[in-house]
Amino acid sequence: MDILELESFLPYRLYRLADAVSHEFSKIYKDRHGLTRPEWRTLAGLGQHGTMTAKALGEQSAMHKTKVSRAVAELELRRWLTRTPDENDRRVEHLALTRAGLAAYREMLPLAKAFERELLARLGAEGRSAIVRGVAALEAALADG
Amino acid sequence: MDILELESFLPYRLYRLADAVSHEFSKIYKDRHGLTRPEWRTLAGLGQHGTMTAKALGEQSAMHKTKVSRAVAELELRRWLTRTPDENDRRVEHLALTRAGLAAYREMLPLAKAFERELLARLGAEGRSAIVRGVAALEAALADG
DNA sequence: CCAAACTGGTTTCATTTGTAACCATCTAAA
DNA sequence: TTTAGATGGTTACAAATGAAACCAGTTTGG
Numbered sequence A, B: 001m002d003i004l005e006l007e008s009f010l011p012y013r014l015y016r017l018a019d020a021v022s023h024e025f026s027k028i029y030k031d032r033h034g035l036t037r038p039e040w041r042t043l044a045g046l047g048q049h050g051t052m053t054a055k056a057l058g059e060q061s062a063m064h065k066t067k068v069s070r071a072v073a074e075l076e077l078r079r080w081l082t083r084t085p086d087e088n089d090r091r092v093e094h095l096a097l098t099r100a101g102l103a104a105y106r107e108m109l110p111l112a113k114a115f116e117r118e119l120l121a122r123l124g125a126e127g128r129s130a131i132v133r134g135v136a137a138l139e140a141a142l143a144d145g
Numbered sequence C: 001c002c003a004a005a006c007t008g009g010t011t012t013c014a015t016t017t018g019t020a021a022c023c024a025t026c027t028a029a030a
Numbered sequence D: 001t002t003t004a005g006a007t008g009g010t011t012a013c014a015a016a017t018g019a020a021a022c023c024a025g026t027t028t029g030g
Helices: A010-033 A037-049 A054-061 A065-077 A099-143 B010-033 B037-049 B054-061 B065-077 B099-143
Strands: A051-053 A081-085 A093-097 B051-053 B081-085 B093-097
Touching: A010 A037, A010 A099, A010 B010, A010 B099, A037 A051, A037 A054, A037 A065, A037 A093, A037 A099, A051 A054, A054 A065, A054 A093, A065 A081, A093 A099, A099 B010, A099 B099, B010 B037, B010 B099, B037 B051, B037 B054, B037 B065, B037 B093, B037 B099, B051 B054, B054 B065, B054 B093, B065 B081, B093 B099
Parallel strands: none
Antiparallel strands: A051 A093, A081 A093, B051 B093, B081 B093
């Protein structure tokens, strides 16, 4: 019987890596503003697109609708976003950042970019190109499953 | 002001990828045996090394000690592992799989390997080499922080 | 029309998790 | 020794999560 070396097992390595990176990155939204990851993603989605429905948010950022629902509720409580009922379909609400939400987003934006830039910088040209192409390949592989 | 495209943001892509792969892989231990991820990792660690302390398990599989503690407790309840007190240091316990635990491990082993193999196969030679080198590069970059 | 099926979104409940406090033991320094 | 601090491991509590039930509104097929 052969064994499985956990440290070399791709699913494990991938998860551990994502966890470490994500944890490191979370300082930007958690330590500074007390946001959770779903809240950060919601903010990022709205900052990027201006206006979205909860459903669209979930699709864009790969979050279950309950996560979206809770994140939106919390950001609304902070008055970082507002809901506007859809004219034609009364189940739907259009979400948009308030001035305060946009301000927070704009403050975090350069930090997020710097984080990514520095991470990639530490890899060197080779590792950088490898991770970018590798991630894309995996994404593609999973997409057509 | 420029914006951040979430779909292109490395921390997000990495996390989403790891999540998808991990979720897919979890079928092997969750659906079949009702294990959690920490429990699976514990099983894998002990299967790989034969005997380990809780601390070593935590280090090997990047789990917080509470996760290890709970996973070990659950596997012990199933009678998949036993604890043997250390002779010299009575705080330490040496953990090892029972016959039943080993059987479960041996049953899952080929499934785990097949999973990884198929995942890599779907990538093609290029993507495969890219992800492997990219992941290694990132690991190295994070290691020396 | 009208019931059945569907959809956007929320809530409830059980489970998982992270943090911190904790217990017992061990180590080192006075 | 004795005591202060480290260390292996567990527990308690609050917060985050996922699954499923749910509500209101919308579509579809008869």
